[in-house]
Amino acid sequence: DAKTTQPTSMDCAEGRAANLPCNHSTISGNEYVYWYRQIHSQGPQYIIHGLKNNETNEMASLIITEDRKSSTLILPHATLRDTAVYYCIVRVNYGGSQGNLIFGKGTKLSVKP
Amino acid sequence: KAGVTQTPRYLIKTRGQQVTLSCSPISGHRSVSWYQQTPGQGLQFLFEYFSETQRNKGNFPGRFSGRQFSNSRSEMNVSTLELGDSALYLCASSLGGGFNSPLHFGNGTRLTVT
Numbered sequence: 001d002a003k004t005t006q007p008t009s010m011d012c013a014e015g016r017a018a019n020l021p022c023n024h025s026t027i028s029g030n031e032y033v034y035w036y037r038q039i040h041s042q043g044p045q046y047i048i049h050g051l052k053n054n055e056t057n058e059m060a061s062l063i064i065t066e067d068r069k070s071s072t073l074i075l076p077h078a079t080l081r082d083t084a085v086y087y088c089i090v091r092v093n094y095g096g097s098q099g100n101l102i103f104g105k106g107t108k109l110s111v112k113p
Numbered sequence: 114k115a116g117v118t119q120t121p122r123y124l125i126k127t128r129g130q131q132v133t134l135s136c137s138p139i140s141g142h143r144s145v146s147w148y149q150q151t152p153g154q155g156l157q158f159l160f161e162y163f164s165e166t167q168r169n170k171g172n173f174p175g176r177f178s179g180r181q182f183s184n185s186r187s188e189m190n191v192s193t194l195e196l197g198d199s200a201l202y203l204c205a206s207s208l209g210g211g212f213n214s215p216l217h218f219g220n221g222t223r224l225t226v227t
Contacts, residue, residue: 030213043117043203043218044156047151051213091212100146100169101216103156 003027007086009108012082019094020107022088025069032091033064034048034101035073037084037109044103047073078111085109114139116221119226124205125225126226131192138185138206144168145187146216147179150201162187163209191224199226 006021012018024033032051036044048055048062050071055062061074075082087106118137126132138145147159158171162181179189185206191198201223205216 030212036218041201041220041223043205043220046215046217049213049215063130100158100161100171101148101156102158103148105155 003031003092004088004104006086006088006104006107008105009110011110011112012075012078013092014080014111014113015077018073018078018082018109018111020073020075020086020088020109021070022072023070024088024090026094027090033062033068033071034089034091035060035062036087036089036103037082038087038100038106039084045084047086049091061077072084080111080113083109083111117204117206117217119202119219119222120222121222123223123225125227126194128194128196130194131190132194132224133188133190134202134204134224136187136189136204136206136219138204140207140216142206142208142217144187144207144209144214144216145181145185146207146209147187147189148203148205148218149173150203150221151199156203159189173186194226196226199224 034049035047038044050062064071085106144163146161152157160170161168179221181187200223203221207216208214
């Protein structure tokens with residue numbers, strides 16, 4: 001089972017920041033938080049990941065709380081093309097391998113004009 | 114850099130047949146994973162290969178198999194197709210360097226079993 005909890009859906013106005021929350025209260029010390037998004041009929045797109053420090057790249061920022069039990073993905077200026085399902089994933093040590101991704105149901109973000 | 118390439122993009126097969134799907138990872142990536150996505154079950158892990166060895170396998174029947182070649186390209190095979198095998202099959206590659214190595218997905222092969 002996925003180790004994360006996300007809201008089922010969220011709306012955001014175009015041009016505003018989209019803040020997507022994720023709870024992962026059972027995360028272990030060496031487990032990374034990953035964010036992906038999926039636009040209909042395409043493969044999941046990697047956005048960002050982090051362990052305990054906040055991270056930023058050209059797509060988004062990832063804010064992880066100090067206790068690591070939750071995180072927030074921030075899209076600073078949402079556009080209509082950011083409408084997608086966003087998955088927050090804790091990458092676990094699965095069967096001794098390098099860690100596979102266990103997807104939950106994600107958050108459907110709708111960016112509205 | 115080219116992304117993960119999956120072929121074919123669409124496939125229609127009949128129940129009982131078998132099918133082979135192909136995946137070319139990003140250049141330099143040594144790990145290839147396969148996932149199945151259906152509306153009911155979402156994205157589910159099938160198996161992972163690294164340096165031609167299966168490193169892990171999800172909870173799927175033995176009809177689902179895969180392999181990886183020395184150039185890191187991978188194929189997955191489904192034998193004796195069932196209607197429930199209709200799905201989007203996704204391949205992902207990574208450097209294979211552990212939890213800090215992101216997986217990058219292709220756009221998948223949509224398999225329809227009639």
